[in-house]
Amino acid sequence: xxxxxxxxxxxxxxxxxxxxxxxxxxxxxxxxxxxxxxxxxxxxxxxxxxxxxxxxxxxxxxxxxxxxxxxxxxxxxxxxxxxxxxxxxxxxxxxxxxxxxxxxxxxxxxxxxxxxxxxxxxxxxxxxxxxxxxxxxxxxxxxxxxxxxxxxxxxxxxxxxxxxxxxxxxxxxxxxxxxxxxxxxxxxxxxxxxxxxxxxxxxxxxxxxxxxxxxxxxxxxxxxxxxxxxxxxxx
Numbered sequence: 750x751x752x753x754x755x756x757x758x759x760x761x762x763x764x765x766x767x768x769x770x771x772x773x774x775x776x777x778x779x780x781x782x783x784x785x786x787x788x789x790x791x792x793x794x795x796x797x798x799x800x801x802x803x804x805x806x807x808x809x810x811x812x813x814x815x816x817x818x819x820x821x822x823x824x825x826x827x828x829x830x831x832x833x834x835x836x837x838x839x840x841x842x843x844x845x846x847x848x849x850x851x852x853x854x855x856x857x858x859x860x861x862x863x864x865x866x867x868x869x870x871x872x873x874x875x876x877x878x879x880x881x882x883x884x885x886x887x888x889x890x891x892x893x894x895x896x897x898x899x900x901x902x903x904x905x906x907x908x909x910x911x912x913x914x915x916x917x918x919x920x921x922x923x924x925x926x927x928x929x930x931x932x933x934x935x936x937x938x939x940x941x942x943x944x945x946x947x948x949x950x951x952x953x954x955x956x957x958x959x960x961x962x963x964x965x966x967x968x969x970x971x972x973x974x975x976x977x978x979x980x981x982x983x984x
Contacts, residue, residue, distance in 0.1 A: 753878040755868045755886055756859065756984040759792040792979050795866070795889055796856040805847045807888050813880050824881070828853075854885060865983065886980060893979050901973045908966045915962060919955035926952050 798804055809825040818832045825839075826832070828846040835842060853872065859865035868885060872878035926948040936945050 750871050750873055751875040751878045753870045753872075753875075753882040754984070755882050755982060756865050757868065757886070758865055758981045758983065759795060760979065792893060795893075798889065798892060799854055799856045799868070799885070800851070802847060804888065804892060805850050806843065807892065808881075808884055809843060809846055809850075811884050811888075813877055813884075815877060816874055827877075853881075886982065890979050898973065901969055905966065905969045905973065908962055908969060912959065912962045912966065915955060915959045919952070919959050922948070922951040922955050 809828075810823055812821045812823050813827065814821050815827060815832075820832065822832060825842055825846050826835070828849045829835070829837075829842045837845075853870060855867075855869040855871075857867050857869065859867055868882065870878050870882040870885060872881060929945060929948050933941055933945070936942050
């Protein structure tokens with residue numbers, strides 16, 4: 750058996766990936782969350798992601814050259830029926846191969862340095878072990894990026910819907926405040942003063958919500974276009 754190891758470093762789950770932008774944005778009153786949410790797009794979940802059926806089905810369809818058969822075969826075929834004819838349904842073959850992947854793929858913490866993680870691939874063919882390790886890294890990043898884009902897209906859609914709604918409410922509040930000022934050039938009675946304060950407060954609240962949503966929309970769009978690699982490979 751041959752083992753291919755990839756030593757990698759993942760982003761700190763407690764730090765924001767917006768870098769210096771968070772500091773600049775804070776100067777303009779924009780509140781940037783300092784932590785990373787632990788959803789499916791979080792690199793901290795890679796150890797669980799690599800064990801998932803979703804990930805397994807993605808790499809089982811990948812083809813690799815196998816010296817033993819002198820041809821390219823899907824990983825599903827390599828782990829089950831080889832280059833012969835499959836006598837079982839694909840669902841059963843996937844189930845069998847999924848069990849084998851648990852022995853082939855391992856995600857471990859580096860014993861020397863807790864900063865690094867190690868992905869190991871064990872196969873009876875050295876070249877196949879190395880190529881499979883490359884595919885595992887690519888697919889982990891691809892799956893991570895898929896979940897991240899989906900999450901950000903849903904966030905942008907929600908924020909845009911809320912902006913449209915709040916914008917209408919802000920316009921209504923402004924029109925009421927404008928009408929009040931036109932009808933009451935001089936506010937002298939306590940009742941009118943209270944009414945003016947209430948209308949002004951409604952405008953300020955709606956304006957605050959609107960500005961916050963606009964800020965969050967810009968941040969979400971910045972997050973959407975960030976295409977940098979999640980995983981940094983040391984060895």
